Amino acid sequence: MKRTPALAIYAVGAYLFLHLPLLILSIFSFNSSRFTVWEGFSLRWYSAALHDSQLTEAAWNSLIIAAVATLFSTVLGTLCAYGLWKRTSRPLAGSLYLSLVTPEIVTGISLLAFYQWIFRFLHAQLGMHTVILAHVSFCLAYVVIVVIARLRTVDATLEEAALDLGANEWQAFRYVTLPAILPGVVAAGLLAFTVSFDDYVITSLVAGVDSETLPMVIYAIARRGVNPVVNAISALIVIGFGSLVMISERLRSA
Amino acid sequence: MNRLRAWFLAPTWTVVITLFLAPLAIILGYSFLTRGVYGGITLSWTLESYQRLIDPIYLEILWRSFWIAGASTVLCLLLGFPLALFISRAGRHKNFYLGLVMLPFWTSFLVRTYAWMFLLRDTGLLNTLLQKLGVIHSPLPLLYNDGAVILGLVYGYLPFTVLPLYATLERLDRTLLEAAADLGARPWAALTRITIPLSAPGIRAGAILVFIPCLGAYLTPDLLGGGKSVMIGNLIQNQFTTARDWPFGSAVSLVLMAIVMVLLFVIARGEGEGLL
Numbered sequence: 001m002k003r004t005p006a007l008a009i010y011a012v013g014a015y016l017f018l019h020l021p022l023l024i025l026s027i028f029s030f031n032s033s034r035f036t037v038w039e040g041f042s043l044r045w046y047s048a049a050l051h052d053s054q055l056t057e058a059a060w061n062s063l064i065i066a067a068v069a070t071l072f073s074t075v076l077g078t079l080c081a082y083g084l085w086k087r088t089s090r091p092l093a094g095s096l097y098l099s100l101v102t103p104e105i106v107t108g109i110s111l112l113a114f115y116q117w118i119f120r121f122l123h124a125q126l127g128m129h130t131v132i133l134a135h136v137s138f139c140l141a142y143v144v145i146v147v148i149a150r151l152r153t154v155d156a157t158l159e160e161a162a163l164d165l166g167a168n169e170w171q172a173f174r175y176v177t178l179p180a181i182l183p184g185v186v187a188a189g190l191l192a193f194t195v196s197f198d199d200y201v202i203t204s205l206v207a208g209v210d211s212e213t214l215p216m217v218i219y220a221i222a223r224r225g226v227n228p229v230v231n232a233i234s235a236l237i238v239i240g241f242g243s244l245v246m247i248s249e250r251l252r253s254a
Numbered sequence: 255m256n257r258l259r260a261w262f263l264a265p266t267w268t269v270v271i272t273l274f275l276a277p278l279a280i281i282l283g284y285s286f287l288t289r290g291v292y293g294g295i296t297l298s299w300t301l302e303s304y305q306r307l308i309d310p311i312y313l314e315i316l317w318r319s320f321w322i323a324g325a326s327t328v329l330c331l332l333l334g335f336p337l338a339l340f341i342s343r344a345g346r347h348k349n350f351y352l353g354l355v356m357l358p359f360w361t362s363f364l365v366r367t368y369a370w371m372f373l374l375r376d377t378g379l380l381n382t383l384l385q386k387l388g389v390i391h392s393p394l395p396l397l398y399n400d401g402a403v404i405l406g407l408v409y410g411y412l413p414f415t416v417l418p419l420y421a422t423l424e425r426l427d428r429t430l431l432e433a434a435a436d437l438g439a440r441p442w443a444a445l446t447r448i449t450i451p452l453s454a455p456g457i458r459a460g461a462i463l464v465f466i467p468c469l470g471a472y473l474t475p476d477l478l479g480g481g482k483s484v485m486i487g488n489l490i491q492n493q494f495t496t497a498r499d500w501p502f503g504s505a506v507s508l509v510l511m512a513i514v515m516v517l518l519f520v521i522a523r524g525e526g527e528g529l530l
Contacts, residue, residue: 080266103470110277
């Protein structure tokens, strides 16, 4: 097949379209002016972001929520993927698939309605716990998909061999299959972390006064217009997420 | 095996039932109830929330959502197809080029939307640049309109079309193209009569994958449309916050869910289920 130069030129344009906006935003986060005119290199917006207590507190909340939600969704999702790999369950697989395609706004308001209904019987209110539960729920499907894709590359006869040699089912899982899928599990965890950390729509609906997350603060500022401090945080998020995803991709193909 | 498997599935079942299915059941119930005087819920059954949807104001929002999601989907396919074709012919660098498409996709959706606000607003980079160059004298209204929303959605979901298109183009039988060339077909004829028809599954999958999230979009129309470009997602959010009409908000949510499910299970015949 001969290479078509027109196609290659188009591809360059498409990649510029995909990457330039984030690149430009990151470059301007180092601009010393608060306006969109380059005046010189400066770290003042990074320093301003680090000294803004609302931002740092929200960043902490986001990290805590994402870490806890990742831990739970990865463990639960891995076990679930293993169970589905052994023998699929259409109702469960279908529900997880549905949760993945449900518009976020619908997931968010249904959780809000659910929490409010539960709170009639319990003395509780919206807060970190409601956000974490929501995140575990929507991260699960991502984890199951990534782990099950990895499981499909595993030779099922290895477990049979282990069972023949006297291992029980748990041992066969723990010492044979789990080590083989571990890179996939870690990749799933990293993915869950980025999905959780980034969520705005669902989080903003089920968050309480003590659980404002970083995307919520960014969103509030963005709605009022553009702010160089947000440019700086955005650049940090892009770099952070980019590294996580690249690690995750490496692990998935490892 | 069955006992261990049951223990392994149980926690996820618990989460899915309590935090996904039960909440959906609750809004299903709410959608048939009546709004209370102070915005609460009154226990009297009615179909009023569904009947209100026929109001021209809401039909227009529905229509606008379909229009914006449809336009974004078509643009994604048009922009994504040549890119997928390029990647499928890129030889041993395929994975690198594919990764380059997916990378921005996994970096924060919110930040990517914000990046366009930075570029498009009145004092944003594009307007500043154009004014400096003397092309325009007053800033162009690039932000806060339907066009900006569509741009944001296309930018956000382009990878969703490239992936399935690439997957089908990759499997395409090259010998068919060689045969066509031998028989005198020009590249354009080979493209329109062989490559495009044979990549129909990828086109359908890509279209559904983009159309569904675009239809339910909330964040993009809110930030880039500036409240002027109201879509279904914004209507739902508004009913649960400012308007405090939960039954109506629930009814709209369920209609949206119904549309999504029809698209997925009837038109796409649950293709994505193979993932699980």
